[in-house]
Amino acid sequence: xxxxxxxxxxxxxxxxxxxxxxxxxxxxxxxxxxxxxxxxxxxxxxxxxxxxxxxxxxxxxxxxxxxxxxxxxxxxxxxxxxxxxxxxxxxxxxxxxxxxxxxxxxxxxxxxxxxxxxxxxxxxxxxxxxxxxxxxxxxxxxxxxxxxxxxxxxxxxxxxxxxxxxxxxxxxxxxxxxxxxxxxxxxxxxxxxxxxxxxxxxxxxxxxxxxxxxxxxxxxxxxxxxxxxxxxxxxxxxxxxxxxxxxxxxxxxxxxxxxxxxxxxxxxxxxxxxxxxxxxxxxxxxxxxxxxxxxxxxxxxxxxxxxxxxxxxxxxxxxxxxxxxxxxxxxxxxxxxxxxxxxxxxxxxxxxxxxxxxxxxxxxxxxxxxxxxxxxxxxxxxxxxxxxxxxxxxxxxxxxxxxxx
Amino acid sequence: xxxxxxxxxxxxxxxxxxxxxxxxxxxxxxxxxxxxxxxxxxxxxxxxxxxxxxxxxxxxxxxxxxxxxxxxxxxxxxxxxxxxxxxxxxxxxxxxxxxxxxxxxxxxxxxxxxxxxxxxxxxxxxxxxxxxxxxxxxxxxxxxxxxxxxxxxxxxxxxxxxxxxxxxxxxxxxxxxxxxxxxxxxxxxxxxxxxxxxxxxxxxxxxxxxxxxxxxxxxxxxxxxxxxxxxxxxxxxxxxxxxxxxxxxxxxxxxxxxxxxxxxxxxxxxxxxxxx
Numbered sequence: 001x002x003x004x005x006x007x008x009x010x011x012x013x014x015x016x017x018x019x020x021x022x023x024x025x026x027x028x029x030x031x032x033x034x035x036x037x038x039x040x041x042x043x044x045x046x047x048x049x050x051x052x053x054x055x056x057x058x059x060x061x062x063x064x065x066x067x068x069x070x071x072x073x074x075x076x077x078x079x080x081x082x083x084x085x086x087x088x089x090x091x092x093x094x095x096x097x098x099x100x101x102x103x104x105x106x107x108x109x110x111x112x113x114x115x116x117x118x119x120x121x122x123x124x125x126x127x128x129x130x131x132x133x134x135x136x137x138x139x140x141x142x143x144x145x146x147x148x149x150x151x152x153x154x155x156x157x158x159x160x161x162x163x164x165x166x167x168x169x170x171x172x173x174x175x176x177x178x179x180x181x182x183x184x185x186x187x188x189x190x191x192x193x194x195x196x197x198x199x200x201x202x203x204x205x206x207x208x209x210x211x212x213x214x215x216x217x218x219x220x221x222x223x224x225x226x227x228x229x230x231x232x233x234x235x236x237x238x239x240x241x242x243x244x245x246x247x248x249x250x251x252x253x254x255x256x257x258x259x260x261x262x263x264x265x266x267x268x269x270x271x272x273x274x275x276x277x278x279x280x281x282x283x284x285x286x287x288x289x290x291x292x293x294x295x296x297x298x299x300x301x302x303x304x305x306x307x308x309x310x311x312x313x314x315x316x317x318x319x320x321x322x323x324x325x326x327x328x329x330x331x332x333x334x335x336x337x338x339x340x341x342x343x344x345x346x347x348x349x350x351x352x353x354x355x356x357x358x359x360x361x362x363x364x365x366x367x368x369x370x371x372x373x374x375x376x377x378x379x380x381x382x383x384x385x386x387x388x389x390x391x392x393x394x395x396x397x398x399x400x401x402x403x404x405x
Numbered sequence: 406x407x408x409x410x411x412x413x414x415x416x417x418x419x420x421x422x423x424x425x426x427x428x429x430x431x432x433x434x435x436x437x438x439x440x441x442x443x444x445x446x447x448x449x450x451x452x453x454x455x456x457x458x459x460x461x462x463x464x465x466x467x468x469x470x471x472x473x474x475x476x477x478x479x480x481x482x483x484x485x486x487x488x489x490x491x492x493x494x495x496x497x498x499x500x501x502x503x504x505x506x507x508x509x510x511x512x513x514x515x516x517x518x519x520x521x522x523x524x525x526x527x528x529x530x531x532x533x534x535x536x537x538x539x540x541x542x543x544x545x546x547x548x549x550x551x552x553x554x555x556x557x558x559x560x561x562x563x564x565x566x567x568x569x570x571x572x573x574x575x576x577x578x579x580x581x582x583x584x585x586x587x588x589x590x591x592x593x594x595x596x597x598x599x600x601x602x603x604x605x606x607x608x609x610x611x612x613x614x615x616x617x618x619x620x621x622x623x624x625x626x627x628x629x630x631x632x633x634x635x636x637x638x639x640x641x642x643x644x645x646x647x648x649x650x651x652x653x654x655x656x657x658x659x660x661x662x663x664x665x666x667x668x669x670x671x672x673x674x675x676x677x678x679x680x681x
Contacts, residue, residue: 016539016540024539024540025537025539025540026508026535026536026537026540027463027535027537028463028464028534028535028537028558028560028582029537029557029558029559029560029562029563029571029582030464030558030560030561030562030582030585030586031562032537032539032562032563032567033562033563033564033567034562172467172470173460173461178461182461182462182463185463186463186464186465186466186587189463189464189585189586189587190584190585190586190587190590191585192562192585193585287512288509288512288513289507289508289509289512289535290461290509291461291463292535297509299509299513301513302482302483302484302510302513302514303459303483303509303510303511303512303513303514304458304459304460304477304482304509304510305460305461305509
């Protein structure tokens with residue numbers, strides 16, 4: 001007999017799109033009708049077996065899922081504590097977890113009859129994934145990218161163009177991910193009738209935090225099956241880097257009700273939380289409203305949003321998904337932070353010990369694993385979401401190591 | 406009766422619509438912005454919208470974005486905007502002032518305390534762009550308690566099933582967003598407005614003001630022929646921005662140039678409904 005789960009942590013959001021006090025739909029009136037249209041279309045699609053079967057087919061034959069769960073023997077031995085596994089999301093087509101939710105959303109856009117797709121991107125991973133899916137489905141794609149990021153992520157800009165997308169550099173504000181998201185929302189306001197906004201993370205107005213999470217949950221669901229097959233039990237700890245937090249939510253969510261599993265979200269501490277130059281919304285921010293949702297944000301005393309800093313362009317965002325804010329407040333997930341320097345060290349260690357060059361985002365998660373594993377017994381198990389590959393980051397890393405390419 | 410209701414009643418008796426200029430508080434500096442605010446009623450403003458600067462104005466085009474950035478650089482805050490209204494009220498107790506901005510600075514200030522201070526400063530209404538009716542419950546009580554009108558936006562995308570819900574919590578007047586888009590970009594045609602406004606009118610007795618894309622005296626006149634008020638923002642801010650020196654500082658004629666433009670708009674609005 002199935003036991004009911006009256007206290008499940010997996011039931012959110014509520015009817016108002018909230019996780020506890022977080023989330024919601026804080027958008028201009030012009031967007032409210034289209035957001036409700038997206039929500040209705042999504043609720044129909046996820047209950048449509050044909051839609052979900054097609055999405056699963058794409059994940060298998062186009063993305064290459066399931067992604068493997070890899071036991072890192074050399075890394076485990078080096079750290080001298082708990083066994084470390086990587087969930088290998090970097091092996092997905094386009095090199096990161098982003099494609100999981102993008103395919104679901106682009107299928108939804110097609111179902112809604114929206115021929116034009118817009119997206120925001122920071123490092124370019126979500127932009128590349130969106131441009132890829134638009135090429136596959138024959139849809140027009142416009143990607144907003146901060147002018148600063150366009151400069152520092154040239155390879156991804158060119159990838160998007162090769163895939164047929166138009167990349168629009170955003171010069172407002174500091175020209176980073178936050179400003180790209182503002183511009184995406186402005187475009188959507190002006191083009192609601194024919195355009196779908198493919199948001200890249202578990203943030204934005206409801207239903208986006210839930211929808212992106214649901215699609216990304218394929219990560220955690222696979223992980224659960226794979227670790228049970230490999231070890232016959234659940235892991236003792238899950239670790240994942242958190243910017244907006246879609247890769248983390250995808251890994252964490254299927255384990256939220258498994259009390260014995262400790263869960264760690266790793267924010268970017270940049271040059272150190274004490275310097276103010278970081279991207280740790282939970283570690284150094286407080287709740288507010290931005291980009292359609294209530295969540296933890298980096299802001300000054302007057303409620304003005306402050307610029308984030310991280311060596312990882314993908315973590316360079318002053319907010320975090322609202323469900324993470326809630327999981328923080330109820331204490332289910334522990335949010336820690338890792339500096340640029342610690343991430344750089346983890347980046348190099350991973351490359352040398354496991355032959356895997358991780359994304360700088362994932363290197364933040366790994367840096368926490370490096371702290372955690374030695375404190376645990378050897379029969380304990382840690383799983384890190386290796387959410388992306390590091391090819392895009394080699395220029396940044398080389399610069400920090402004093403090498404010229 | 407509130408200042409807003411009183412003003413619209415007067416205008417109705419005069420048989421004309423309202424000119425509602427928008428300026429951003431602290432743009433380009435506190436003194437110039439205050440001089441503009443003080444000068445607006447004399448130049449023909451019937452109601453005033455005072456923008457509260459925010460780093461991430463997602464419904465605004467480049468013109469208002471730049472105004473916000475200048476204002477922030479000059480130290481603009483929500484508290485600063487309230488202080489401007491307090492100063493204004495020493496000389497003018499009749500012209501209604503509506504604060505227009507985004508939710509986060511209000512949240513940060515504290516909703517209850519903000520409503521208390523706004524009421525005490527002489528603010529008459531609030532337009533919070535990213536606070537749709539679905540999220541407005543935490544503001545509507547404290548605002549009503551201080552006699553602040555919560556003015557909602559109605560967009561071309563707001564259909565007839567949604568309209569009653571949006572109108573339900575609205576007081577003061579209705580702000581009709583003339584285009585699906587951001588501020589300072591396109592303008593709605595006279596025909597589109599003539600078709601849209603009566604549809605909203607069916608659901609409410611409140612005055613309706615038209616904003617977004619109202620730039621010229623001609624467009625302002627057309628707006629008050631179909632509705633009860635015209636909001637002009639980006640066109641005035643463009644004039645202000647063009648008048649600044651290379652360092653972005655106000656020149657001696659900055660205030661005069663903006664107020665002259667307000668006079669032209671006011672004249673057009675006042676003559677718009679003169680019977681043939």
